[in-house]
Structures are given as structure tokens and as C-alpha cells.
Amino acid sequence: MLVPSVPTEVVYVNENNVTLTMPVHAWDDQGRALVLVRNRLMRADEMTGFKAVREANPIVGVAPGGGWKITWFDKDEGWEFSQPLVAWVIRADGSAEPVDTDSAGDASVVSRVGGDRRLSHPDEVSDAAEGGVPGA
Secondary structure (H helix, E strand, C coil), X not given: CECCCCCEEEEEECCCCCEEEEECCEXXXXXXXXXXXXXXXXXXXXXXXXXXXXXXXXXXXXXXXXXXXXXXXXXXXXXXXXXXXXXXXXXXXXXXXXXXXXXXXXXXXXXXXXXEEEEECCCCCCCCCCCCCCCC
């Protein structure tokens, strides 16, 4: 058994059809990823919902929401609601992802949550206000 030298993660889909990740804890002698499930190492490719093994892009920092907001919507049902983002997570590759909360106050990285949404900032200027063509 080998310990991973590069942060690696397993991508899988849970019973609610949400895509999640978990860290690879080791590799077996045949080069297969092993993950920790219920206090034992298990081959990742034998997990229910297994999708892939990939190099991880861990969170290395967090920044405040900075006035950004997220609007969740469903065009078919005709509803939408907006709320402030609580933070941005910064990943090892320099990318940033928004963090939102649900009705219970639990925070989630938005890119890992399903649903139609858009991000906006109150200081943004629309194309039409600048004399441009909207959506161009």
C-alpha cells in the first residue's frame, strides 16, 4: 500500500444525486485508489456512485462575501429568490467559488450544489446602462 504524494480525491454521486468528493487515503499494490469508509479502507471503484479519481484542488483560504449575492431561480415554475453570499473559498489553483447558506444556516460551496442560479454584485453596471447592446 502506498500513501498518496499528491492530494487526490474520488468523485461520486450520492443517493440524492448530488456529486461529492472524498480524499484518497492510499493506493493498493495494483494502483487503485483507497478511501476511508466506515473506519476501513475500501477500493474507490467499488463505491456506489463512483465516477472518477482526480487530482484534488483543496481549499487554501476563505474571503468574505464582499457584497456579492446569489439568485436562485426556476424559469419553469416562475420563482426566484436572492440572498447575500457569506464567503468565497480560494482553491490551490487560485480559483474562487461562492459559499451560500441554506434555510438551516448550513454553508455549502455553490459549485457543488445543483440548481439554476446567477451571481451578481450591487456595483455592477449593465451593458444597457453603458450604451452597449444587452447580452452582446
